[in-house]
Amino acid sequence: MIRAERCADGASVLFRAEGATETDAVGRALAGILQVGDVVLLRGPLGAGKTTLARGLCGGLGVPLSLVSSPTYSLMNRYHGTRGAVAHADLYRLADASEGAGIGLDDVLDGGWVVLIEWPERILWLRDEASLEVTIEIAAGANGTPGAARTVTVAALDPELEDSLAQLVTRHGRLQC
Ligand SMILES: Nc1ncnc2c1ncn2[C@@H]1O[C@H](COP(=O)(O)OP(=O)(O)OP(=O)(O)O)[C@@H](O)[C@H]1O
Numbered sequence: 001m002i003r004a005e006r007c008a009d010g011a012s013v014l015f016r017a018e019g020a021t022e023t024d025a026v027g028r029a030l031a032g033i034l035q036v037g038d039v040v041l042l043r044g045p046l047g048a049g050k051t052t053l054a055r056g057l058c059g060g061l062g063v064p065l066s067l068v069s070s071p072t073y074s075l076m077n078r079y080h081g082t083r084g085a086v087a088h089a090d091l092y093r094l095a096d097a098s099e100g101a102g103i104g105l106d107d108v109l110d111g112g113w114v115v116l117i118e119w120p121e122r123i124l125w126l127r128d129e130a131s132l133e134v135t136i137e138i139a140a141g142a143n144g145t146p147g148a149a150r151t152v153t154v155a156a157l158d159p160e161l162e163d164s165l166a167q168l169v170t171r172h173g174r175l176q177c
């Protein structure tokens, strides 16, 4: 079970994911409020679970999971899901912002795609284009070592998504994996 609660700012929701399956389930739940044209920023340190959550989003958007791989080296993968086209980018290896156009980012941001972006911090103006900002943190475990849980904070940067994001909590205060 994933716990979801509204943050005090009213525009964000906090999920607690106790393992990779739950991180995937948060992605699937979020996919339910997205439509083509939406841009999702996936933030968090190395190994936080950004790709895991992106796989859940892809699955929820109707992309066969057998096709979904990490764009760590390809920088951007494109899929055709039953709910529309999905682009999944990982900008970690981008040397500078101008390389974004070279990997096709500008094309998919022009519309017609749901765009998922890991390491969006590499291109500062991406935040102006984004619908949702997902920030994953690794919860502390025993003795200050990294634990097995993640907190996933989701902010609606597009005000039109605020209500549907809040409804996820009302509907699924506890999400079933
Ligand atoms: N909620 C969770 N609890 C524990 N482990 C998790 C959780 N979610 C994902 N993981 C695990 O964390 C590891 C890293 O996940 P993932 O590759 O998705 O991270 P990432 O943020 O995309 O990393 P990178 O910064 O290298 O792209 C994987 O082994 C994954 O199964």
Ligand SMILES: [Mg+2]
Pocket (backbone or CB within 6 Å): 050, 051, 052, 070, 090, 118
């Ligand atoms: Mg990744």
